[in-house]
Amino acid sequence: xxxxxxxxxxxxxxxxxxxxxxxxxxxxxxxxxxxxxxxxxxxxxxxxxxxxxxxxx
Numbered sequence: 001x002x003x004x005x006x007x008x009x010x011x012x013x014x015x016x017x018x019x020x021x022x023x024x025x026x027x028x029x030x031x032x033x034x035x036x037x038x039x040x041x042x043x044x045x046x047x048x049x050x051x052x053x054x055x056x057x
Contacts, residue, residue, distance in 0.1 A: 003033055003036075003037065006033060007030070007033070010026050010029060010030050010033070011030070013026050014026045014027060014030075
């Protein structure tokens with residue numbers, strides 16, 4: 001899953017908004033997106049490792 005198109009959109013929205021609550025929401029959304037990318041990468045590595053290890057089948 002590639003979320004690269006979403007990052008600039010969030011960053012631009014953070015710069016443009018003057019509302020504190022909206023800015024805080026967008027900043028947390030950006031953090032959440034980054035955490036999800038890390039989790040996806042780790043799970044892909046875990047899956048790859050299991051596919052190459054017959055004892056894990």
